[in-house]
Amino acid sequence: MIDFSKPEEREAAAGEYVLGTLDAEDRRAVAEALASDRDLRAAVFAWQDRLLALSARAAPATPSPTLWRRIEAALGNSAPAAAARPPAPRASWWQSLRLWQGLAGAALAMSLFLAVQVLTPPPAAERYVTLLQSPADQSTGWVVEMSRGGALKLVPVGAPSEVPAGRVWQFWTKPQGAAGPTSLGLVRAGMTLELPVSRLPAVGAQQLFEITLEPEGGSPIGRPTGPILYVGTSIRL
């Protein structure tokens, strides 16, 4: 039995989990704890990287030429991430009239934001900004800032709200004309997220960004399943 409240036991368990020497019961306990314990995940990842070079001790072996085809065939049956996007029953959510009416209230907030922006020196690259607002009460929760060829920043504004237990916030984008949204990962209340725009399907104006409430680990089907908490479209600065 691992006592996860003791730091040295957690650390030892993380190391042995990666090493592979935990007995079935402890391994299961760690695997279960990992789902909700980010610090433990971080400890496991640190051990993965510490011990990675040991993998060089095994002699390489060339796979048979058919192995990749087998893997590819198996992928066909499992539709993960954004691989398969059948027309979703709620595919037209982003066109919802009510939502757009809600967003109309964003104009004032946006003009205030732009007033700040014009005071800063002109940037070299094309820059875009998006206010993410709550369809429920029109409050602004996040600002997305991105530049072509640069980085995207998702910055929380206002008081952070709480993520219900067992659920997560997932960040999505849908460029104008795209068939569906692409996940940009999970976000945490009150935390700034930064990522290279190379991870986005596109960078442009009228690009939709949204944060939805999803089951732990993110949407299992690669597109939003839960309610939209914050949404907005980009404008070019």
Next chain:
Amino acid sequence: MPEASPFDYEAAVLACARGERFALRALYERESRWLLGVALRIVRDRELAEDVLQEAFLQVWQHARTFDPSLGSARGWIYTIVRHRALREVGGAKAVQTLDPQELAAMADAQQHAGGEADDRGLDTESLERCLQRLEEVRRACVLHAFVDGYTHEQIAARMNTPIGTVKSWIRRSLASLKECLA
């Protein structure tokens, strides 16, 4: 052959998360030989090792969205998936295999060979090896049997003719000193 631009494992896994198959293919092209070697060493059966690799690549594809690059490297994550899959395959039920001297010699050669090639793969084998050398020989052997051969505590104890409790505490302390040495 040194590369002009290092392969971006994190970008590849994040692309998998977006459903881009070429990214999984790129990971496969890049790592399958090494990953198959790792799996083969643990399961010791060619066909089974390929099954392990297939399952592991499916897992990488399906769980790419859960990969968080802020926690650690994508390569470390992928190797753990393959090793855990291989360990699950042998289920600890594998009897300790005694190797004949010829087979042992072949493996030792392979290790040196692999070590040489590893330099080209951007793996920092040097720091880890230096820290391993600081461990007592029997303790080092425990860690290597566990990681490389996929042995359980019981199998290591039998193999090294040492009580299981001793093996457990050697491994635990060895990990702690490796961590300190690598810090």
